[in-house]
Amino acid sequence: MGVANLLAGIVVLFFGSLVTYSASQLPYRGEYGPGPGFLPLWIGIVLIGCAIATIIKAARQYGHEEQTFIHPKTRQVAFVFATLIVTFLLVRVVGLSLGLALFTGFTMRAAGKHSWILCIVMAVVTTAVVRVIFGVMLDIPLPKGVVGL
């Protein structure tokens, strides 16, 4: 966890520096009062200060922390994350409702070891629910993809 905290501090430092730099490109003062760069500049500066405090604290605690960042189930989180990326990439081809149905069926089978029948039923129900509630009742123009669902 010590390394993770240290890395988090470095990320915040980078983020704060980016905010400060981008804000410095905007006018600090406007015609009558503070400009659009006023608050963001201070956000960036305070973020940098907080990042330095975090890095110092993490460096002091390094080696004394008992918790670990990587958990036995972190691999499952990575699996669901990767499945979501594939699902969202597929949306342009299969549409949103079918894409989400495939995600539901696939994760139920792969992560939950449910029966094929239950997975297929849930996938069909998901497609129908998304289409009917969001597509028809709420009239949201859901992407249909090449398949048309």
Place this chain on the structure above:
Amino acid sequence: MDIFANLLTGFTVALSWQNILFCGLGVLFGQLVGVLPGIGAPTAIALLLPLTFSMSPTTAIIMLAGIYYGVAYGGTITSVLINVPGESSTVMTTLDGHQMALQGRAGPALSVAALGSFIAGTLSVVVLMSFAPILARFALRFGPAEYFGLTAMAFGLLTVLGGGDPVKIIIATLTGLFFATIGIDVVSGLPRFAFGVPELLGGIDPIVIITGMFGIAEVFNSIEEEVRTDILKAKFRFRDVFLTWQDWVKSRWGILRGAVIGFVVGMLPAGGITTASFLAYLMEKRVSKSPERFGRGAIEGVAAPESANNAASISGFAPLLALGLPGSPTTAILLAGFMMWGIRPGPMLFQNNADLVWGLFASMYVGNVMLVLMNIFLIPAFVTVLRLPYTILMGLIVVFSTVGAFSANNNLFDIWMMLGLGVLGYLMKKLHYPVVPLILALVLGKLAENSLRQALTLSGGSMGIFFKRPISAVFVSLAILAYLFPLVQWAVKSRRRRRGLAEE
């Protein structure tokens, strides 16, 4: 007389068939969410928010509020039966509630929780109805300096009362403020932090951030957390559910004390329902003549925290409606909902949208009656829901989050943004960076920045304006003290440590 006339109008609104139906659906869904350990009130409301696009705002807020106070009832069931709190607000209930269940008294434990919640909830609505309009009239005096002071005070109190590392809380708050600044600046018309991405010119929709950080992040975090579902084999015979006279005598004052503590704590920024239940339990133990019974199945140890969490969930609406200031993640999401429906909560809400305000208050009576009946008659049905595997629930959360994020702007870019923010929320929770200050700063960010700029424009750039006006001076001073408090705490601790080392 005004209150009664307004309440009559409120009941006319709340008792329309649509509002009764959606209030019922809200409290039922809230109960279910409370029972399921992998999903919380903010997530549930975030997932359902896009469904309210086509509803009238009054019906929508009645339903979403029903979810909020319904969750506090539902979380008790898992706390008592499997010693796993369905919600953080029912953690204290596990201490005595589960002990009662192990002694074969699960029925009275659940009943006293339902009865206490009902009494405290109803009392809170009565006080809220009287107090919120007064607060709103007071807030009519607010100008830009006061509004900036109010938001600064809310962020500051969150740093002190939120628990955890103050530096991490400040980082989360600033990140939320940064997200709020993305897009075209309304004063100068200049784009800010869009980095050449056209989809960012309109800013990031709060719905996208909320569905990512509560929906998707909750899925990732829940996968890593072990959720026990070994349900206690409790008997639920109808006659066992009712309290004995002795049970009532032991718990009645606990219910009242819990109601008072819950109402006061629920109104504070970062107070929240969890702190309320914690404080109510500690108070009950302190005033008890036999504190040794606590943790071994004392019925007042269930009554007090359960009454407090329900009272707090209702009193949280006072600052939200009267000042436009959310004090908890759930009320912050409700504020995002108000913005989505084109309504700005604050003092004018009581004049411009009186039907909505009083309809909501009246619906809370209706919702509390529905909840107490559900808790007496439907507990076995809710226990069945506990057996729902998380792999199915996970699919439902992802589906609702994704479609919700897409429907914010009908744009596929937003679902990628939601996924990225989901990862951010997951990492933040793992590294103990709280998400609540980020969401609060996100929804209050525009108000904070606009008020700051307006106030400084009025004063010609002098910060003195925040200290010249008495109300803003109090708010800003409290904010400064809140931010200085962790520094003072750190200095005192270091001095003690040095003194300890010197003595050794």
